[in-house]
Amino acid sequence: MTIVSDERLNSVDQKKLQALRIFLHAYGALSLALFSTLLLGFIVQYQPLDEGQPLHWVIWDRVDGHVGPMLFVIYMVWSVFLIRAASDPFKYRSFLDFTIWANLAHGALMIPQALGDPQYYSKLLTDIPWILGLSAAIVILRPSTAASSTQG
Numbered sequence: 001m002t003i004v005s006d007e008r009l010n011s012v013d014q015k016k017l018q019a020l021r022i023f024l025h026a027y028g029a030l031s032l033a034l035f036s037t038l039l040l041g042f043i044v045q046y047q048p049l050d051e052g053q054p055l056h057w058v059i060w061d062r063v064d065g066h067v068g069p070m071l072f073v074i075y076m077v078w079s080v081f082l083i084r085a086a087s088d089p090f091k092y093r094s095f096l097d098f099t100i101w102a103n104l105a106h107g108a109l110m111i112p113q114a115l116g117d118p119q120y121y122s123k124l125l126t127d128i129p130w131i132l133g134l135s136a137a138i139v140i141l142r143p144s145t146a147a148s149s150t151q152g
Contacts, residue, residue: 013143020141021086028082039072057122100135107132
């Protein structure tokens, strides 16, 4: 794959590419901090995160469960790759395509699940916009298809 310089992009696409790089860095860093903190909460079994406690709305498992930590680790790795993709979004095009579709599918699945159980209504204001926002931002901020096809 040959990657040409950003100078081959028109001014709108150059601005979009710069905004995408900033967004991927910020989103990746925030996600890494969020999921690292939640993983730490599971490791020390921080009780305010457990069922019936005030912070349980931020997680989807009991603090002594095994699903939460597995998901946190996956999202931590994903966050690192978002940060890496920020340096050269064209090089990571395939990863960003996967990110768009995986998060759209995840969000679409979560909506009826959240609506079907009052304890998960909070996900309509937290997890769901977080993952759908990632997909939307990548789609909106990517340089045009014509510009990206000249990139490789």
